[in-house]
Amino acid sequence: MSEIDPKLLEIRTTDAEKQVKIIEEELDKIAKDDLAFIGDPKLDKLLSDNEKLKHRLAILQNAIKSEGNPKSAKNEPKKRPNLITDINSIEGTICILDELKNVFESAIVSAYPSLENPPVVITLSGNNPKFGDYQCNSAMPISQILKSKNIKSSPREVANNILNKTPTSPLIEKIEVAGAGFLNIYLNKALAAHVLNCILRFGVQPPPVKRERVIVDFSSPNIAKEMHVGHLRSTIIGDSICRVLEFLNHDVLRLNHLGDWGTQFGMLIAHLQDMFPNFKTHSPPISDLQAFYKESKKRFDEDEEFKKRAYSCVVQLQTGHPDYIAAWKLICEVSRQEFQKIYNRLNIKIVDRGESFYQSRMDKVVKELKDKGYLEEDDGRLIMWSNPETHDGIPLTVVKSDGGYTYDTSDISAIKQRVEEEKGDRFIYVTDVGQYTHFMTIDACARRAGILTGSKRIEHVGFGVVLGEDKKKFKTRSGDTIKLIDLLDEGLKRALDKLVEKGRDKVLKPEELQLAQEAVAYGCIKYADLSHNRINDYIFSFDKMLDDKGNTAVYLLYALTRIRSIARTAQISGEKLLEECQKTGFKLDHETEWKLGKVLLRFPEVILKVTSDLYLHSLCEYLYEISSAFTDFYDKCYCVEKDKTGNIVKIFYERLMLCEVTAKVMEQCLDILGIKTVSKM
Secondary structure: OOOOOHHHHHHHHHHHHHHHHHHHHHHHHHHHHHHHHOOOOHHHHHHHHHHHHHHHHHHHHHHHHHHOOOOOOOOOOOOOOOOOOOHHHOOOOOOHHHHHHHHHHHHHHHHOOOOOOOOOOEEEOOOOHHHOOEEEOOHHHHHHHHHHOOOOOOHHHHHHHHHHHOOOOOOEEEEEEEOOOEEEEEEOHHHHHHHHHHHHHHOOOOOOOOOOEEEEEOOOOEOOOOOEHHHHHHHHHHHHHHHHHHHOOOEEEEEEEEEOOOOHHHHHHHHHHHHOOOOOOOOOOOOOHHHHHHHHHHHHHHOHHHHHHHHHHHHHHHOOOHHHHHHHHHHHHHHHHHHHHHHHHHOOOOEEEEHHHHHHHHHHHHHHHHHOOOOEEEOOEEEEOOOOOOOOOOOEEEEOOOOOOOHHHHHHHHHHHHHHOOOOOEEEEEEEHHHHHHHHHHHHHHHHOOOOOOOOOEEEEEEOOEEOOOOOEOEOOOOOEOEHHHHHHHHHHHHHHHHHHOOHHHHOOHHHHHHHHHHHHHHHHHHHHHOOOOOOOEEOOHHHHOOOOOOOHHHHHHHHHHHHHHHHHOOOOHHHHHHHHHHHOOOOOOHHHHHHHHHHHOHHHHHHHHHHHOOOHHHHHHHHHHHHHHHHHHHHOOOEEEOOOOOEEEEOHHHHHHHHHHHHHHHHHHHHOOOOOOOOO
């Protein structure tokens, strides 16, 4: 192959770069506009055009890279992914699913080099071993693509072509073509043994990912109001999302966006001045802040003079008068102390950042939006549309008719601060599903204003409502919203009753019983929430949560303590297991050993899925699958053999090793879910 004329290369490259720039501008325009069409039929076409542009952009960029090397051949095939060629190169963890995708992508590109972005479809095969461990189901869609190009090739022919081009991989024992064109993939037991060995030696390691700065906004109660059951889901889901991201070594900022600014603080300060006139020198005994709030609200609604004074207090607060700032800080601090009691009990770490933090930034944002012509006047208000040409959706109210700011102003200022000052890459908001439209409008307006660019976007993690067993909104018998602290107290009481019913108070020391009580109480509340698809409403039932059968925290905690007790009963230390592992390694000879081993190998792919879609119930289902596979293994395989008198006659070390790895993976999963484990229950 002769070398390309350098002048021609330069012209081609420049021309390609110009086309890339044009497409990038079109992509940017689509990115700015697409959210404005949510619910509009035009969205499908827009997304389709977006994908075509992305694909064309990739082709051009690859062409530039290829032409940039004068020695490259014109028809050089698409660069294949790097493949693992040696089991021993794997240190700690591997995502089997991703590696299989790499293997078959390489095979498909080799078999069909003319296809642009051919589908690489890898799935689990299910429980029937005759279908392998995984399947490559790319043959049928590729056959359809070929058919559209007037090339006749049956799915089975395609599957055989792919098989013939599949590179050797230490992950794969064998591949079989089955049925209409399925490729059944059988994993290599030596690979599984190596990975399990790594977990035993080094613990559960995260799969390698690009490190990002992630801002997670969750919990978010209002100052001077008690946390209630409505805050439960945001707090639990948000904490678990942070935990899974932190496990992957991302730089996570956990933010509690507190409602600590606004008109209500005028009435609270005015009431504080009346009830505790010496509040500046003596800390007022506000034991029930909710009652204090209700008293001030009642006065505000019924007493015109008090209302006027409350408005005057708001003005004094916003202008920074020291006495009013002192009163405001005192009220905020009392609230924070109450919130912290909840967070301590649920083991939640979070950084408070109230709306007041953004007050000075709001002035700058409003000026900037106004100067750039993004704001329109509407009945005295200043509003911003995500798409000024169509006026689709609901605009942001950036400035009220009285000159005040709104939640919209606060949220647009917050996202600007999180992009520019916090240098965030992902921005996750955990709120009820009803706020989806609001956050998508914030995203679209921030994109229009140039605050969000490229791949940076708001990710809304929505969730449904907590229902009572009557399938109505969860409330007290009197119709009041249930306080979160009362719910946790009830959980503690029920958990202790359950443990006593099981006779655990007879075998556990008092401190062990208390640890078990707290683990069960808070664990069952968290797991009941996280094990449901968060988008759906779920029924809150202590009876179901505390059931020790089925997919519940209680069942999983009991299962884990039983697994841990096996080695303890045999008096085998972790050091002894490592020593034996060096001698024998993992055998995985029995079908239940192999089944359990394969389930444990899937931990990285489950974690990566959760990190991507932010649905925690997948992790809960995986935990239950581990426990079920372990039960099947333990029922059919002796780990410790005893004689009729109960004396140990034989120890199967390779099975105790499998028990240890199972426990390690379960503990890591439970930790990500925010559930504490105990050594005895």
